[in-house]
Amino acid sequence: MTHSYATHLSCSKCPEVYPSDRVQQLCMCGAPLLVNYNLRKLAKVLKPDDLLKRSHDLWRYHELLPVQSAKNIISLGEGMTPLLPMKKLGSDMDITHLYMKDEGMAPTGTFKARGAAVGISKANELGVRGLVMPTNGNAGAAWSLYACKAGIQAVIIMPRDAPALIRSEVASAGSHLFIVDGLISDAGKMAATAAVDFHLYDVSTLKEPYRIEGKKTMGFEIAEQLNWETPDVILYPAGGGVGLIAIYKAFKELQNLGWINSRKMPRFVAVQAEGCAPIVKAWEEKKKESEFWPDSRTLAFGINVPKALGDFLVLQAIYETNGCALAVKDEEIIKEQKNIIREEGAFVCPEGAAAFFAARKLRESGWMKEDERVIIINTGMGLKYMNKEEMVQPVLQPGDSIKSLSVLP
Amino acid sequence: MTHSYATHLSCSKCPEVYPSDRVQQLCMCGAPLLVNYNLRKLAKVLKPDDLLKRSHDLWRYHELLPVQSAKNIISLGEGMTPLLPMKKLGSDMDITHLYMKDEGMAPTGTFKARGAAVGISKANELGVRGLVMPTNGNAGAAWSLYACKAGIQAVIIMPRDAPALIRSEVASAGSHLFIVDGLISDAGKMAATAAVDFHLYDVSTLKEPYRIEGKKTMGFEIAEQLNWETPDVILYPAGGGVGLIAIYKAFKELQNLGWINSRKMPRFVAVQAEGCAPIVKAWEEKKKESEFWPDSRTLAFGINVPKALGDFLVLQAIYETNGCALAVKDEEIIKEQKNIIREEGAFVCPEGAAAFFAARKLRESGWMKEDERVIIINTGMGLKYMNKEEMVQPVLQPGDSIKSLSVLP
Numbered sequence A, B: 001m002t003h004s005y006a007t008h009l010s011c012s013k014c015p016e017v018y019p020s021d022r023v024q025q026l027c028m029c030g031a032p033l034l035v036n037y038n039l040r041k042l043a044k045v046l047k048p049d050d051l052l053k054r055s056h057d058l059w060r061y062h063e064l065l066p067v068q069s070a071k072n073i074i075s076l077g078e079g080m081t082p083l084l085p086m087k088k089l090g091s092d093m094d095i096t097h098l099y100m101k102d103e104g105m106a107p108t109g110t111f112k113a114r115g116a117a118v119g120i121s122k123a124n125e126l127g128v129r130g131l132v133m134p135t136n137g138n139a140g141a142a143w144s145l146y147a148c149k150a151g152i153q154a155v156i157i158m159p160r161d162a163p164a165l166i167r168s169e170v171a172s173a174g175s176h177l178f179i180v181d182g183l184i185s186d187a188g189k190m191a192a193t194a195a196v197d198f199h200l201y202d203v204s205t206l207k208e209p210y211r212i213e214g215k216k217t218m219g220f221e222i223a224e225q226l227n228w229e230t231p232d233v234i235l236y237p238a239g240g241g242v243g244l245i246a247i248y249k250a251f252k253e254l255q256n257l258g259w260i261n262s263r264k265m266p267r268f269v270a271v272q273a274e275g276c277a278p279i280v281k282a283w284e285e286k287k288k289e290s291e292f293w294p295d296s297r298t299l300a301f302g303i304n305v306p307k308a309l310g311d312f313l314v315l316q317a318i319y320e321t322n323g324c325a326l327a328v329k330d331e332e333i334i335k336e337q338k339n340i341i342r343e344e345g346a347f348v349c350p351e352g353a354a355a356f357f358a359a360r361k362l363r364e365s366g367w368m369k370e371d372e373r374v375i376i377i378n379t380g381m382g383l384k385y386m387n388k389e390e391m392v393q394p395v396l397q398p399g400d401s402i403k404s405l406s407v408l409p
Helices: A037-047 A058-064 A087-093 A112-125 A138-150 A164-172 A184-197 A211-225 A242-257 A278-284 A311-320 A332-343 A350-364 B039-046 B059-063 B087-093 B114-124 B138-150 B163-171 B184-197 B213-224 B242-257 B278-284 B309-322 B330-342 B350-364
Strands: A005-010 A032-039 A083-085 A097-102 A132-133 A153-159 A177-182 A233-235 A267-273 A324-327 A373-378 B005-013 B031-038 B083-085 B097-102 B130-134 B151-158 B176-180 B235-236 B266-272 B322-329 B373-377
Touching: A032 A211, A032 B097, A037 A242, A037 B373, A058 A112, A058 A211, A083 A211, A083 B309, A087 A332, A087 A350, A097 A211, A112 A138, A112 A211, A132 A138, A132 A184, A138 A164, A153 A164, A153 A184, A164 A177, A211 A242, A233 A242, A233 A350, A242 A267, A242 A311, A267 A278, A267 A311, A267 A350, A278 A311, A278 A324, A311 A324, A324 A350, A332 A350, A332 B138, A350 A373, A373 B039, B005 B278, B031 B213, B039 B242, B059 B114, B059 B213, B083 B213, B087 B097, B087 B330, B087 B350, B097 B213, B097 B350, B114 B138, B114 B213, B130 B138, B130 B184, B138 B163, B151 B163, B151 B184, B163 B176, B176 B184, B176 B278, B235 B242, B235 B350, B242 B266, B242 B309, B266 B278, B266 B309, B266 B350, B278 B309, B309 B322, B322 B350, B322 B373, B330 B350, B350 B373
Parallel strands: A097 A373, A132 A153, A153 A177, A233 A267, A233 A373, A267 A324, B097 B373, B130 B151, B151 B176, B235 B266, B235 B373, B266 B322
Antiparallel strands: A005 A032, A083 A097, B005 B031, B083 B097
16 A cells, blocks of 8 residues: 655746655745645545544545655654634624634644644655754744654754743754844744755755645645535634645645545635735735735734745635635734633634634625634644743632632622 | 433442432542443443544543533543654663553643543533632643633632643633642642632532543543553553543443453553652552642642542552552653653653653563553643743844854764
């Protein structure tokens, strides 16, 4: 039985193709490379029900992933996160079928585990010994830990403003960690230089072709969890935008396999913060690519990406699916995050909260209908963004009793 | 189709029985109540393969859980955490079949989500409006968030030394949070008083009968993930010990259902810290109950429980399965935690690391054989225990390049 049906890499912009049995970065033309599969052949031998007895992780889709041999897989149990109905919040927003794909339940607490698992597994298969990555935090944490397991050395470059807890997480993994007094775009330039200087694999967003394959599994899971029905709308908080590109790729592959309706595609929504909204601006101006967003700033640190390498692929997915892009304010993010905790008990990250608020706005504007099936990608745990708060709670001594409780009977 | 096969509650010490359709706390004799099921009837209608198409969460075992109606379930997608082979560490420890049940991948990042999901769902079914809980942190966080979703008010009492991040998590959920300048035993006394004063449901460990049912699902999952084979040894970091009692209960129920070998039971190992080892002491002295451990202290905060209400049940599970109990030092925990990250990329919590170190010791002593199948319960994410570290990493300015990397080629 063939483990992977991957055949080769092809450029996302020009007609160039590359073999996938050796380390590749970008196409010679400077655009990202994408993995191709022999879906026609796979369609003949694999059916959705064949998955039922498989492991409850993303490797259940191994034929649609690039790792050629199971022995090269580096896994921490990633994938098959829950697709949770959000009834109270949906009722509040007037969206009857609102679901959260909760990526907080992942190794290292974010969806970055998917890209790291598949990216590191493939790097392992290709014999990589050292890599370099610029990151706003969570990707660095995920890649550091998977690199540990694979015995690959990781050099991580992170902006000074990245959440302190995540920085500590990267340090714990024993990665070579550098802090830059700037943005992820500055870190990216340093990573490119370091890759050359120290002969490292540059695993910046979309500069290697396999991270997107890991994130693609979010799309497979959503389809499987909906019993191979296609949702109407998918909202995704877009920084680099890999997840959105990846989920779109997943749905196209499932259509080509004949596993889902070939005429229905979800409308993709890219959600950004008002302080960093290059893709929203490009979409509003009907452009194919975004421009660098100067002085970008948002508390949703994961989407503070002033210019994404794959911006044109994000925009393409939006245009081809009649989707849209919109930006939300930091205050709206904080308010919605609190609201989600109190209503649904889900402590989502700021980026996830941004997507929830966007859903609220799109329903209010009538862009989404009441009975449409709407999926929100919560990209990680809210806890990872938390600072140690000042202790304001009452302190009691042993033997004390609670004198009063304000709102209880 | 009957949703739950629960029939009634029975005392864990005396012959008393109670109905499960109203709020119950302890038995009149002071001992915990346990849930009983009609397993004979269930065995006729449910087979292991019936689970295959069910949801990937702990509610796939709903017949063996106490919630009578699906509409009362409060879920955040808990359960079905991975059972990960730990090959590098196993090789290092000379244990060929070493697995980690990784409970870090749960809502709120710990195994406490299981108890909270089932406990809150049942409380919801019984019409509870307010509850009180003493906690070392993680249980408080889990119960707070599930209580939010259920619309139940939660009063949480937590020692001052509990991890700051977890305290913030509880505060975020909007619970009524009190800090006590003492231990969980002091918090427990306050909770008991508050329960009476404010007519609250006391959900202290084992003072309500349903938390254990949630944790029981760890046992079901281990068996299912091993294709209904029984492992040889299960190591569990024991504070209150509910998880150990619960997994033992799960294996007995599976035996009675005829789903696993009725003559083989795993040997249960309770792991404690040397600074708080009442159950280890009792086991070494062949006693049936433990004594209060004075001046208890350990960095593995979740197992800093000087006297557990269910100690006699933990000891019973150990005696009946030819298990054992042993204590490890805080330095050993720290060392093993770092080792697990570097070898396996898994950032386990200190309690989980304690269980790993215990496995190492038990293999060295010959108590476990090389080819035995050994399961370690990692009860949560290491990240939750982390303090913001001092920034010691090099800070670069935009445009700088990395001058040297110590160990890379």
